[in-house]
Amino acid sequence: MNTPDIFYVEDDMDYAFFMQSAVQEVKDTLNLSIVEDGTEALEKLQAFANTKTKPKLILLDLNLPGLSGLDLLKFIRDIPYLKSVPVILFSTSDNPDDVKASIEFGANAYLTKPDGYDNLVKCVHSVHDFWFNQHLRLN
Numbered sequence: 001m002n003t004p005d006i007f008y009v010e011d012d013m014d015y016a017f018f019m020q021s022a023v024q025e026v027k028d029t030l031n032l033s034i035v036e037d038g039t040e041a042l043e044k045l046q047a048f049a050n051t052k053t054k055p056k057l058i059l060l061d062l063n064l065p066g067l068s069g070l071d072l073l074k075f076i077r078d079i080p081y082l083k084s085v086p087v088i089l090f091s092t093s094d095n096p097d098d099v100k101a102s103i104e105f106g107a108n109a110y111l112t113k114p115d116g117y118d119n120l121v122k123c124v125h126s127v128h129d130f131w132f133n134q135h136l137r138l139n
Contacts, residue, residue, distance in 0.1 A: 005057065006033070007055035007057070021117070037065050040066065041064075041066075045058075054081065057132075058086070061089075088111055092112065
């Protein structure tokens, strides 16, 4: 299994395609892995422990088939091997209750999906600059 830099759980494949393009535009050496279902994502994340590798960043959509993003987040935070991996909830919802629950369950950040491709590229740039250039240097 190839270890992704970014493990992205997203059931909207059109949006996932835009994300893939935006990530490549920001840094073409970043490896993005996309999984459409919360249950499948949990299985793949648990399998990383066997390979002694893990993603550098996990992006979760809130509303997923199988396990919801919040349920998946709870499971991720219970896997000791993944405790140090930053998890960002990335959703169309800007409901304060969703944001609060995400942080309470251990998300490192909560981002509302931006409108339009150019804004998505700016968002990915910001995430990359902070989480890859700043945060990951500290670990």
